[in-house]
Amino acid sequence: MSIPVLKFDAVIVGAGGAGLRSAIQLSEAGLKTAVLSKVFPTRSHTVAAQGGVAASLGNSEEDHWTWHMYDTVKGSDWLGDQDAIEFMCRKANEVVVELEHYGMPFDRTDDGKIYQRPFGGHMSNFGEKPVRRSCAAADRTGHAMLHAMYQRNVKANTQFFVEWMALDLIRDEEGHVIGVTAMEMETGQVVIFHSRATIFATGGAGRIYYSSTNAFINTGDGLGMAARAGIPLEDMEFWQFHPTGVAGAGVLITEGVRGEGGILRNSSKERFMERYAPNAKDLASRDVVSRAMATEIKEGRGCGVNKDYVLLDITHLDPATIMKRLPGIHEIGIQFAGVDCLKEPLPVVPTCHYQMGGIPTHYSGRVVVPQNGDFNTVVPGFYAGGECACASVHGANRLGTNSLLDLLVFGKSAGDSAVEDLKAGKAHRDLPKDAADKALARIAAIDNRKGGANVHETRLAMQRTMQDHAGVFRFGDMLKQGVEKILEVEKAARQLEIKDKSMAWNTARSEALEMENLIEVAKATMISAEARKESRGAHVRDDAPDTEEFPNGRNDKEWLKHTLFSPVDNSITYKPVNLQPLTVETVALKTRSY
């Protein structure tokens, strides 16, 4: 079968913040650049980011990138690579000012500077007191950012392929990445994008969990494609959770609800937080509340048919107070839980929010893999940035407002590195004859299979397995069972069947293809989480508790290392954490406490 070939200098997969930022570098350097996206760029999930972007501009009070670096290393529970973290924090001011020049409508101080506000975990003078470091555009920072960068790309003649789904990486015999196969959704036509540089900016994969704050689009497509091309995935056991998402829906319920007197209850209506945090009770910190909720569910005191959520009760509060102080909550309850929270408690569950791991990259944005004892062997022609990549700056736990910074800095850095490599004269490498075979075979198998697995049911089985076995608080026995279960789900995910066989706008096929990506991420997460026998950052195990020898359950003697999950044989290797920054002294190991 003859497959059309489109030739570009660079192809970028994903048009969220990281993809758009990369594209600016490439297009403005005069390179012919294509950006592929499943949706119109300003519908990427970056839109949902409200908090802001961290930069030590010092507009409101004294600040310094070394303080930001310290906070990020500490936030990462020392799993972040300190060279990458220094790189990001030093670049922060530059990328924020550039964004302002692109037309980003940042909030301003009275004297016209970018207004900055405080955000959890960001401190001055190496952890001394909170500092105002977050730059925002009201509560629509991500949205404003995408618009500014999209316009800049239009000006720079970036070519957008909207409602196109990338299918697989194309690598030649020597392992160089030379493009992707992609499907135009409107026609179902598969096309080869033959490129000299391929940049992944495909976002996270939060939809592997049953309860997730992520939009449906976050299906880990880049990670799935990388895994199928034999690229390992780094630190996939680390996922950030929020304690109170609406069970099933994932929509966040603000912590303010507990602040106003909301009480968490189990299936016996017991106020269980009294047992876990006798003083703070329902107002204990996020991790304590999340762990308590997970323990109640694990021990069979959850609610509902599946006993898989607890209740957030505000029925004892004055309805007028609820409507006045928590205006959105009543609506969220009705809309997403089918519950009138003035009369009944809301079903809630710790909810997945952000993926710290991803495709392993150097801080230059180049994808790196272990080879012949070198953990940082560059995969020629392949770059990644944003949530799909792991540089690693977030390590075991991300600080708020560092995600938008990540996508700006590493989107730009991936773009710059690609420009540098291409200007050095790298030509298009020959396409192998079978360049599109893998993608075509996957589509044909889904289209032609009879008696296969249902996509919706398989996705649900995966999401429930992940939620129950690798949630916010993890138990050794549950993780072991989880590995077995997810490998069973994987079998189904390899045998998907769809009823609609149409070529044009076949959304069932698109969802099946997304499911093949999700399962790669789910499997990597479960196996990596089972293997890491310590608690660190967002990975908290019941069997690695807080002791004098291992404060917070963190064991630096054995586990100060990055996980590399190999999708080829489901095996795990580890690579050292880079504790050496670029120009300053190492942020020395210590117990993470706030």
Add this chain to the structure above:
Amino acid sequence: MERKDYERLRWRCIRRALLELDITLTRFLDDGFSSLDEVQQQAFVALADLEDYDLWDLITGKAEIDDPVMSEVVAMLRKSRVRLAE
């Protein structure tokens, strides 16, 4: 509505930037869309083309829209939420 047009609309409803809209619009497509007449269906297509925050503000009543048919469909989206909740 022809299959191809419906499937395009479906994709634009189930792959939004905001989770709240993914859920709300998917439910409406499955539950309320088939009861719309042709003019209302076109109004829904136009609503689905709005920016995410603009559409969410309409659905949550923080904003209003002048077009009478679109306004009618927004009212159905709001009503649909309550009915689904019961």
